Amino acid sequence: MITAKIEESRRQNGLDSYASRSIRWGIVGAGHIAARFAEGLGFVPNVTLAGVWARRDAQAEEFARKHGTRAYPSFDNLLDDIDALYIATLQDSHSHYATRAFSAGRAVLCEKPAAVSARELRHLQDAAKASNVLFMEAMKPPFYPLFQKLTEHLTKDPIGNIAFVRAGCSIADAPADHPSFKLERGGGALLNIGIYEAFLAVRFLGKAIKVQTLGRLGRTGVDSFASLNIQHENGIAQIFCGLDLDGKGDAFLAGTKGSVTIHENWWNPCRATVHYLGGRTVELHEPFEGGGLNYETAHFCDVLRSGGIESPVISHEMSMQMIAIIDAARAEMRLTYPFEAG
Incomplete structure (x- = not known):
């Protein structure tokens, strides 16, 4: 399904085959997610890691040594030598970079x-x-082998009209100095965790029409837990996210002829169980490699080589519908960030 969408993008851009040139990647940020991305590049064909830049020179130098690349003296210097940039910083700086x-x-x-x-x-x-x-x-779940296998399976052997989605995750053991607890950096459960669940709801139920939220703010002012009931175009979603409770990270899809459980961690999926009315059950198991970020990266490279400026899978409109859910929940919780003043 993803391949067909990319092929259509190629045709629309007048390109009938892949370009052969290697894509030179740069990374801004040198933390944990940047390291996962760099490791994942080893599983993506025809790419190179051209370099990294981070605000702390020592951190960038150490990252470069570990991943066999170059630490650039400035962000502009990095931009001069790359084709594509992966932004691995905290969300308060995404717009800037x-x-x-x-x-x-x-x-x-x-x-x-x-x-x-x-x-x-x-x-x-x-x-x-x-x-x-x-x-x-960079919304990774739809590019995993399990998610693609599940999508293909439900096309051939559907569970009817899917009209309910339940998903959530709450992490109780994050260290007190984790960026998720920093209000001034755009922290909180909704943006850091809930955006995943928002994706799943939009993917299967369409645009959100109404969002009802119960939640609480923690000691640092960020949302420490939120539970959302969402009316979508094609059904209802129940999602939760948290930073102070231990919550299982599975997902559930309910249709008129059956249901699906995507087992934890559903956002790094490798196993799903499909139940049908009458008792039939189908088990799907698709392991992933490279940490998982490599699949979204490979897709991005395909779109870039095709000449596209928007992914047919994680489209601009899908991203907009996802963040609109988070906006609505934040509004109900009266949660704003210092950098949003005025």
């Missing part, structure tokens, strides 16, 4: 959430289109 990359004509794969609000995301999408460059939110 993305807009500079667009101005330099560089494609951007931005770690989720791509923006802290729909308003900011629209600004980024408009800027990318104005510069005619590819911009995609």
Whole structure:
């Protein structure tokens, strides 16, 4: 299904086959997610890691040594030598780095959430289109082998109309100094965890129409737990996310002729169980390699080589619908960040 969408994108852009050139990647940020991305590049064909830049020189140098690349003295120097940028910083800085990359004509794969609000995301999408460059939110689940296998299975052997989605995750053991607890950096459960569940709800139920939220703020002012009931175009979703409770990370899809459980951790999926009315059960098991980020990266490279400026899977509109859910929940919880003042 993903391959068919990419082929259609190629035809629309007048390209009938893959370009052969290697894609030179740069990374901004040198933390845990940046390391996972760099490791994943080893599982993506025809790419190179050209370099990294981070605000702390020592951290960038250590990252470069570990991953066999170059630490650049400035962000602009990095942009000069790459085709595509992976933004691995905290979400409060995504807009800053993305807009500079667009101005330099560089494609951007931005770690989720791509923006802290729909308003900011629209600004980024408009800027990318104005510069005619590819911009995609790094929402990994749909590119995993299990998710693709499940999608193919439900096409051939459907569970009827899917009209209910339940998904959630709550992490009780994050260290007190974790960025998720920093209000000034756009922390909180909704942006860091809930955006995943928002994706799943939008993917199967369409645009959200109404969002009802119960939640609480923690000692640092970020949302420490939120439970959302969402009315979508095609059904109802119940999602939760938290930073102070231990919550199982599975997902459930209910249809008129059966149901699906995507076993934990559903956002790094490798196993699903499909139940049908009458008692029939189908088990799906598709292991993944490379840490999982490699699949979204390979897709991004395909779209970039095709000449596309928007993913047919994680489209601009899908990203907008996802962040709109988070915006609505934040509004009910009266949660704002210091950098949003005015």
